Amino acid sequence: MVVCNMSDExxxxxxxxxxxxxxxxxxxxxxxxxxxxxxxxGALSITDIISILFAYKMNLKKNNKDFELxxxxxxxxxxxxxxxxxxxxxxxxxxxxxLKTFEKDNSSLAGHPVKNDExxxxxxxxSLGMGLSIGIGLxxxxxxxSIPFNVNVIVGDGECNEGSIWEAAxxxxxxxxxxxxxIIDKNNFxxxxxxxxxxxxxxxxxxxxxxxxEVEEIDGHNIINLKKYFDSLKNNQKPKVLIANTIKGKxxxxxxxNNEWHHSVMTKNIYEKALKELENGS
Amino acid sequence: MEVNSKNxxxxxxxxxxxxxxxxxxxxxxxxxxxxxVTCDVSTxxxxxxxxxxxxxxxxxxxxxxxxxxxxxxxxxxxxxKVITTTFAPFQTMRCCEQIKVxxxxxxxxxxxxxxxxxxxxxxxxxxxxxxEDLGVLRSIPNLCIISPADSLETLKAIxxxxxxxxxxxxxxxxxxxxxxxxxxxxxxxxxxxIRLKEGNDITIFGSGxxxxxxxxxxxxLKSKKISAGVINVHTIKPIDKEIIVDASEKSKLIVxxxxxxxIGGLGSxxxxxxxxxxxxxxxxxxxxxxxxxxxxxYKFLKNYYRLVSEKILEDILKMLNE
Numbered sequence: 001m002v003v004c005n006m007s008d009e010x011x012x013x014x015x016x017x018x019x020x021x022x023x024x025x026x027x028x029x030x031x032x033x034x035x036x037x038x039x040x041x042g043a044l045s046i047t048d049i050i051s052i053l054f055a056y057k058m059n060l061k062k063n064n065k066d067f068e069l070x071x072x073x074x075x076x077x078x079x080x081x082x083x084x085x086x087x088x089x090x091x092x093x094x095x096x097x098x099l100k101t102f103e104k105d106n107s108s109l110a111g112h113p114v115k116n117d118e119x120x121x122x123x124x125x126x127s128l129g130m131g132l133s134i135g136i137g138l139x140x141x142x143x144x145x146s147i148p149f150n151v152n153v154i155v156g157d158g159e160c161n162e163g164s165i166w167e168a169a170x171x172x173x174x175x176x177x178x179x180x181x182x183i184i185d186k187n188n189f190x191x192x193x194x195x196x197x198x199x200x201x202x203x204x205x206x207x208x209x210x211x212x213x214e215v216e217e218i219d220g221h222n223i224i225n226l227k228k229y230f231d232s233l234k235n236n237q238k239p240k241v242l243i244a245n246t247i248k249g250k251x252x253x254x255x256x257x258n259n260e261w262h263h264s265v266m267t268k269n270i271y272e273k274a275l276k277e278l279e280n281g282s
Numbered sequence: 283m284e285v286n287s288k289n290x291x292x293x294x295x296x297x298x299x300x301x302x303x304x305x306x307x308x309x310x311x312x313x314x315x316x317x318x319v320t321c322d323v324s325t326x327x328x329x330x331x332x333x334x335x336x337x338x339x340x341x342x343x344x345x346x347x348x349x350x351x352x353x354x355x356x357x358x359x360x361x362x363k364v365i366t367t368t369f370a371p372f373q374t375m376r377c378c379e380q381i382k383v384x385x386x387x388x389x390x391x392x393x394x395x396x397x398x399x400x401x402x403x404x405x406x407x408x409x410x411x412x413x414e415d416l417g418v419l420r421s422i423p424n425l426c427i428i429s430p431a432d433s434l435e436t437l438k439a440i441x442x443x444x445x446x447x448x449x450x451x452x453x454x455x456x457x458x459x460x461x462x463x464x465x466x467x468x469x470x471x472x473x474x475x476i477r478l479k480e481g482n483d484i485t486i487f488g489s490g491x492x493x494x495x496x497x498x499x500x501x502x503l504k505s506k507k508i509s510a511g512v513i514n515v516h517t518i519k520p521i522d523k524e525i526i527v528d529a530s531e532k533s534k535l536i537v538x539x540x541x542x543x544x545i546g547g548l549g550s551x552x553x554x555x556x557x558x559x560x561x562x563x564x565x566x567x568x569x570x571x572x573x574x575x576x577x578x579x580y581k582f583l584k585n586y587y588r589l590v591s592e593k594i595l596e597d598i599l600k601m602l603n604e
Contacts, residue, residue, distance in 0.1 A: 114387075115388045115389075122359070123359075123388065124383060124384075124387055124388040125383075126383075127379055127383050129348075130348075130352055130379075130380060130383060130384070131352075132352070133348065133349045133351070133352020133353050133355070133356070133380075134352045134353075134355045134356040134359070134384070135356060136349070136352065136353045136356060137352065137353040137354060137355055137356015137357040137358070137359065137360070138356040138357075138359060138360060139356070140341065140353065140356070140357060141356065141357055141359075141360035141362060142360075144317075144338070144362075145360070163348070164348040164349060164352070164380075167343075167346035167348055167349035168349050168352065170344070170346065170349075171343050171344070171346065171349055171353070175341075
C-alpha cells in the first residue's frame with residue numbers, strides 16, 4: 001500500500017486534475033477536427049505520462065518558454081500531439097481559442113507538432129524514430145555547457161520498429177547521459193493492428209538494458225507510481241528509459257484497446273457519450 | 283589558416299579531404315562552440331588530429347548516419363555550430379529524411395560535408411561513388427548546396443557555411459593532388475558564381491573538381507577561334523540566376539559540366555533558369571548519363587562518362603556543328 005503525506009497527496013491530485021483537463025481537451029479537439037479525424041488512441045495512452053511531466057516533473061515557467069535551465073521535451077511519437085497541445089494549454093502556452101484551430105486550414109496546430117517558439121513547441125515531429133536522436137544532442141549540450149537540464153522524450157512502442165531508435169539507443173550510454181529520460185508508451189498497438197500482429201520488437205526491457213540504459217517498467221496510468229519513479233531518478237551517468245504500460249484510447253469505454261481509434265472521426269454522438277463518461281468518472 | 287601560394291599548393295597535394303581536416307581544426311581552435319560530429323570516418327575526413335587535440339569538440343557516433351543528423355540537430359538547437367561529415371552517399375541519402383525534417387522543415391542549422399562525392403571512389407564501386415546527392419537534396423527547401431572547385435574553395439565554403447543562416451551541404455569532389463583553380467586568395471560568397479574565364483561565344487558552367495577540365499577545354503576552343511567563358515557555379519542552391527541570364531543573353535551555346543547525374547544537379551539547375559528566358563540559347567548538359575557502370579579508377583570513370591577535357595571538347599564541337 002502506498003502511503004502519501006499531505007503534500008504528496010496534493011501533488012498527486014494536481015497531476016490527476018491536469019490529466020483530466022488534458023483528456024477533456026483531447027476530446028474537444030478531436031471533435032473540432034471533424035471529418036479530418038485525429039490520432040485519438042495514441043494521445044490518450046500518453047495522457048497520464050505527459051501530465052506528470054508538465055504538471056510536476058519538468059522545470060518550466062509559465063511566463064518564460066526559453067530560459068536556459070528549462071527541461072526539454074520531445075514528443076517523438078508526434079501523432080499523439082493532441083495530448084501535447086492540451087498539456088501546453090494547461091501550462092498557459094497555448095490559448096483556448098488556438099486549440100480550436102487543430103488541423104484547420106492555416107493552423108499552427110497540425111496533426112503532428114510543428115516547431116513554434118511562441119507556442120512552446122520545441123521540435124517538429126511526426127516521422128517516427130527521429131526524436132530520440134535530437135534528445136541525445138540536447139542532453140550532450142547540457143553536459144558540454146554545464147547547464148543542468150533534463151531531456152524528456154516520449155517514444156511509442158510501435159515507433160521502436162524504426163531502426164533509427166536503435167541507433168540512438170546504442171549511442172546515449174556512450175555519452176553518460178543521465179539527464180536523458182525516455183518514456184516508452186507501451187500500449188501494445190500500432191497503426192494497423194497489435195504489435196503481435198504487425199511487428200513486435202520483443203522484450204523491450206531486456207533490449208534497452210543490454211544497451212546499458214537504466215530501465216524500469218511500470219503502469220503508465222498510475223500517477224503515484226509514476227511520481228515515485230521520477231522522484232527516484234539519480235545522476236549516475238546512465239540514460240534512463242521507462243517502459244510505461246499503457247492502454248491505447250485510455251479513459252473512454254469505446255476507445256480503450258480499440259485500435260479503430262488509432263486515427264478516427266469523433267462524431268457528435270460519440271462525443272456526447274464521451275462527455276458523459278468524463279463527467280461520471282471525475 | 284593563411285591563404286598563400288605555399289598553403290594552396292599544400293592543400294592541393296593533400297586533396298580536399300585532408301585539407302578540410304586541417305581547416306576545421308584551425309576554425310575550432312578559436313571557436314569553442316564548434317562541434318564536429320562524425321560516423322567513424324576521422325581518418326577519411328582528415329580529422330585524426332582534430333580527434334586527438336580537441337576531444338571535447340569531437341563526437342563520433344559510430345556507423346549510424348540517421349542518428350548523426352538527429353544528434354547534430356539537438357546540438358544546433360542549443361546554439362552550437364555543428365559540422366557533420368561522412369562519405370557523401372551516407373551523409374545525404376542514408377539520412378535524407380532526417381535532413382528534410384530537421385534541417386529543411388524545422389530549419390535547425392548545421393553544416394554537412396559529403397566526402398569523396400562524384401566518381402573519385404570508383405574503385406570501391408557505386409555504393410561509394412555519389413552521383414545523386416545534388417538531385418536528392420536540391421528538392422528540399424531551406425537547404426544551401428555548395429560544390430567547391432578545389433581545396434581552397436572547400437575551406438572557404440566551410441567557413442562561409444558555418445555563418446550561413448540555412449543549413450549547408452558541401453559536396454567535396456576530387457582526390458589528392460587535385461588541380462588548383464584558385465592560385466591566390468579571392469572573395470567567396472555563397473550564391474554568387476564566379477567567372478573564371480572571359481568569353482562569350484559559348485559559356486561553360488561547371489562545378490566541383492571537373493572545372494579544371496572545363497578550363498582546359500576553354501583553352502582548346504580558343505585555339506579554334508571560339509571564345510568560351512568558364513563560370514564556377516560553386517553554389518548549386520541558391521543558384522546564381524543573374525550570371526546565368528547574363529551568359530545566356532550573350533552566348534550561342536550554354537554548356538554545363540558536372541560529376542553528377544545529368545538529372546537533378548547543375549545542368550538541371552541552369553536549365554530551370556534558362557527555360558524562362560525568351561530566345562534562350564541551346565544547352566548542352568554534360569554529366570553522368572543516368573547509369574551505373576563497372577568499378578574503376580577515377581580516371582577510368584571520368585573517361586567512361588566523357589567528363590575529361592578531350593571528350594567534353596568533342597561533345598561541344600559536335601553540338602556547335604549540328
